Amino acid sequence: MSKKQIKTTVNGxxxxxLVDSTWTLLETLRDQLKLTGTKEGCSNGNCGACTxxxxxxxxxxxxxxxxxxxGREVTxxxxxxxxxxxxxxxxxxxxxxGLQCGFCTPGFMIATTALLNENPHPSETEIRLKLAxxxxxxxxxxxxxxxxxxxxxxxxxx
Amino acid sequence: xxNFDYEAPTSLASALELLARAGENRPLVGGxxxxxxxxxxxxxxxxxxxxxxxxxxxxxxxxxxxxxxGSAVSCTEIHKYTAEKGGFPALSESTELVGSIHIQNRAxxxxxxxxxxxxxxxxxxxxxxEAVAHTASASGGREIPLIDFFAGPGQTVLxxxxxxxxxxxxxxxxxxxxAYLRFIPRNEMDIAVAGVGSLIEVDPTTKVVTKARIALASxxxxxVRAYAAEEFLQGTxxxxxxxxxxxxxxxxSAVPITDVRGSAEYRKELIRVLTKRTLNICLERLx
Numbered sequence: 001m002s003k004k005q006i007k008t009t010v011n012g013x014x015x016x017x018l019v020d021s022t023w024t025l026l027e028t029l030r031d032q033l034k035l036t037g038t039k040e041g042c043s044n045g046n047c048g049a050c051t052x053x054x055x056x057x058x059x060x061x062x063x064x065x066x067x068x069x070x071g072r073e074v075t076x077x078x079x080x081x082x083x084x085x086x087x088x089x090x091x092x093x094x095x096x097x098g099l100q101c102g103f104c105t106p107g108f109m110i111a112t113t114a115l116l117n118e119n120p121h122p123s124e125t126e127i128r129l130k131l132a133x134x135x136x137x138x139x140x141x142x143x144x145x146x147x148x149x150x151x152x153x154x155x156x157x158x
Numbered sequence: 159x160x161n162f163d164y165e166a167p168t169s170l171a172s173a174l175e176l177l178a179r180a181g182e183n184r185p186l187v188g189g190x191x192x193x194x195x196x197x198x199x200x201x202x203x204x205x206x207x208x209x210x211x212x213x214x215x216x217x218x219x220x221x222x223x224x225x226x227x228g229s230a231v232s233c234t235e236i237h238k239y240t241a242e243k244g245g246f247p248a249l250s251e252s253t254e255l256v257g258s259i260h261i262q263n264r265a266x267x268x269x270x271x272x273x274x275x276x277x278x279x280x281x282x283x284x285x286x287x288e289a290v291a292h293t294a295s296a297s298g299g300r301e302i303p304l305i306d307f308f309a310g311p312g313q314t315v316l317x318x319x320x321x322x323x324x325x326x327x328x329x330x331x332x333x334x335x336x337a338y339l340r341f342i343p344r345n346e347m348d349i350a351v352a353g354v355g356s357l358i359e360v361d362p363t364t365k366v367v368t369k370a371r372i373a374l375a376s377x378x379x380x381x382v383r384a385y386a387a388e389e390f391l392q393g394t395x396x397x398x399x400x401x402x403x404x405x406x407x408x409x410x411s412a413v414p415i416t417d418v419r420g421s422a423e424y425r426k427e428l429i430r431v432l433t434k435r436t437l438n439i440c441l442e443r444l445x
Contacts (some may be wrong), residue, residue, distance in 0.1 A: 021206070024193070031399040044194045046347075058233070063193045064264070065186070067164045068208055111260070111429035132346035133250045133258020134412055 009033065011079030019066035026050045026061040028069075029076060037077040038107045041135070048134030052076050053106035058114035060077055060133075077106035080113060083095035088154035091111050096145030100138030107134050112148050124149070159197050165438075166208040170215070170294060170323070174209045178296045180320035185209050185321055188265035189232045190257060191273040209321070211366070212334055214294075215268070224328040229268025229321065233280070234259070236267055246327060247443065248283035248336035248355045254278045255340060258347050264292040268322050271307065274314050274380070275349075281308075281381045282355030282373035283338045284419070287327045295320035308380035333368075334359040335443035341377065341428045350376045351420040352428035354408070356436035358391070360444055365395045372404075372433060377412035377425050383413035395443060406434040 001020045006094070008013065010033060019028055026043075029035045041049030043062045054106040080087040084092065089112050099105040106133065113123060115130045118121040122130065127148045128141070136144060167173040170253050177183045181204035186192050191213040195201040209215050209230050214397055217228035218239055225246060227236060233253040238249035249267075256262055256270060256279055270280045271291070277441035280421040281304070304325070318323065330336070340353035353375030359368045370391035389405035394400045 004164060021159040024159070043197065045190055045257065048258065051260055058260045059264050060190075060260050063188075063190050063261075065164060065189065065206065065208075067192065068186075068189070068210070069167065070166070085209060098205060115259075129346055130259050133260045 004067040004070070007073070008069045009073045011075060015033070021065065021067060024062050024065040025052070025064035025066055025069055025074070028066040029061060029074070035076050039103055041103070041107075046133075046135070047104070048107040048111060049065060049104055051110045051134060053110055053114055056114070056117065060110050063152050075110070075113075077109055080109060088158060089116065089151040092151035092154055093144075093147045094144055096147040096150050098139065098144045104134060104136045104138075107142055108136070108144060112151055114131075115148070116152055120156060121152055122148070160199065160202065162196070162203045163205045164208065165205065166211050168211045168213075170212050173207055173209055173212050174294060174296045174319065174321070177321065178373065179205065180354060181205060183207060183319075185272070186436060187269045188232065188261070190261045190265040191269060191275075206262060220329070222329060224326055227325045227327070227431040228331065229272070229324055230266050231268070232260040233265050233270070237262065243252070245330055246283075246287055246336065248286060248338040248357065249280065249327075252279045252283040252355070255338075255346075257376060262294055268325065271304070271325070272314055272316065274308050274312050276311055276381060277350045277353070277376040277381060279338065279340055279350060279353060279375065282353055282375050284327065284380060285373040285383060286336055286355045286357035286371035287330065288371070289325045289327050290327055292323045293320050294323040300322060305340055305381070305383055309323075310379050312335065312358040316397065327442055330357075331359055331364075333362050336371075337439035337443070339432045339436050340438070341432060349419065350427045352376045352412075352432060354429060354432035354436050356438065358396075358440045358444075360396070367391050367396060370404075372408055372426070373438075374412055374429055375423070376419075377429060382411055384408040384415075384433075387419050393400040396437070401434050401437050404437065405430045408433040 041047035041050040045060045052061045183205040184203040215228040215230035237253040291302045298350035338355040340350035342348035355373045357371040370388040414422045416422045
């Protein structure tokens with residue numbers, strides 16, 4: 001088992017850490033950096049509970065090896081709020097009840113943030129397509145879609 | 159996860175040197191297949207070689223002679239590039255079908271090819287666009303027409319220490335259209351029960367088909383070309399009867415199995431329907 005020294009920026013904070021070659025980014029975030037907002041669901045890329053952004057692009061952190069993020073910037077759900085103020089995406093999920101048990105919510109918020117960065121005014125079809133990699137077993141998705149639409153509105157006013 | 163070492167070389171030469179070492183050494187690009195396979199013991203590695211930092215594998219360029227796709231370029235990048243530049247609609251639509259956006263952001267088309275799943279969505283699109291696989295190894299490299307690249311489910315003709323370096327696709331003529339469709343039980347994020355890529359080149363004055371390519375996914379141990387359907391279609395002026403006959407011939411090239419995703423009979427019927435639909439989309443695109 002080999003260890004790798006890596007430098008990475010997580011939520012704007014630089015870390016120089018020793019990671020095992022076989023750790024996933026998800027394990028490093030949760031167990032090493034104690035950023036437990038990112039959740040482990042299926043661990044094979046189907047459910048999206050572990051979605052983070054790597055250099056701004058949404059990715060399943062369960063399918064990334066920790067040493068791969070050397071020199072990259074990672075954003076997790078903990079990085080969305082600004083000094084304790086929820087981001088417009090987070091506010092929209094709260095106010096539209098875009099969650100029930102909350103386990104999928106960090107992944108959905110990251111996926112939504114990445115989607116709206118790329119496409120500030122997605123149609124409902126585009127929202128459903130681009131969020132198809134995030135599974136929710138509580139809401140039936142309608143309230144999530146409304147949350148994303150509201151988040152797009154909020155962001156267009158900022 | 160089982161034990162392995164990890165290296166991220168920054169030149170093709172050092173990547174090839176690492177992969178040629180003794181042991182089971184596996185290239186990694188997006189990791190969306192290989193990491194899951196390592197976790198679940200479906201593939202084994204002593205050393206994982208991350209190729210994303212090798213500049214020679216990150217080419218994405220087109221010119222008058224065609225398109226060059228480095229094996230480490232992501233589906234998202236290829237989708238955006240081809241959607242904007244045009245010319246390869248089947249490839250553009252298939253790169254948007256591989257898993258979710260989170261998968262497409264990481265997964266490369268090169269990896270989709272080398273993972274060699276019979277159901278891989280980008281492969282029929284590449285085959286109908288006459289992609290050639292350019293390989294690299296310490297002893298040189300080979301050029302392999304993509305249809306000859308596959309040896310079985312999850313298996314390619316690559317030898318130890320040899321990697322896919324890039325795919326080249328010749329520039330299609332103006333009068334060419336292509337389309338890829340797959341069938342899945344939901345709208346997105348699933349593995350093709352069956353898939354069909356079609357490409358036709360039609361003489362704008364006589365309307366005669368001057369070139370036809372049809373490739374099938376998920377109906378054989380490897381991606382297949384429907385040669386008889388292609389030969390029949392070439393030289394015809396397309397009408398409903400020609401499309402029906404072409405679809406019948408495409409079905410004859412499918413040798414599917416029955417599994418959890420669908421029965422052999424169902425898959426054959428899907429090939430018939432998807433062949434017709436892709437040809438009709440091609441005609442719309444030419445109109």
